Amino acid sequence: MAITLKHQRNLSARASSKLRRQIRGRKKISGTAARPRLVVTRSSKHITAQVVDDLVGKTLASASTLEGDLRAFDGDKSAKAKKVGELVAARAKAQGVETVVFDRAGNKYHGRIAALADGAREGGLTF
DSSP states (O other): OOOOOOOOSSOOHHHHHHHHHHHHHHHHOOOOSSSOEEEEEEOSSOEEEEEEETTTTEEEEEEETTSHHHHSOOSOHHHHHHHHHHHHHHHHHHTTOOBOEEEOTTOOSSTHHHHHHHHHHHTTOBO
C-alpha cells in the first residue's frame, strides 16, 4: 500500500517537520479489518479521533470535541480529549472492533494525545 501523504512546497519548517514525522510513522502503521487504525488529529482547540480500515478506505467510528455533547462538557482540553477517547472506544466496540493500531500522526505521545489514548483504553480498546 502506498503512502498517500505527499511532500508539499511552500510549507513552514514546523509544518514540513510534522509531515516528515507523519510519513515516517505511516510507513509502519496500516489499519486492517482485524486491527484498524486509530487516527488522532489535533488542533490548538479541538481533537478528533477516527477508527479507519485502510484496506477498504472506510471510517468505522469517529468522535470529536466539535460534537454538541462534548462542546458542553466542562473541563480542560486534556479532560475533553479523554472523553473523546472513551466515546470513540464505545462507538468502535459497537462496530465490533476490539483492537486497534494507534496512529498519533506525528504528534508527541504527551498531553492530549496520551489522554485520548488512556480514555480509549479505559473504554475497552486494546493497542
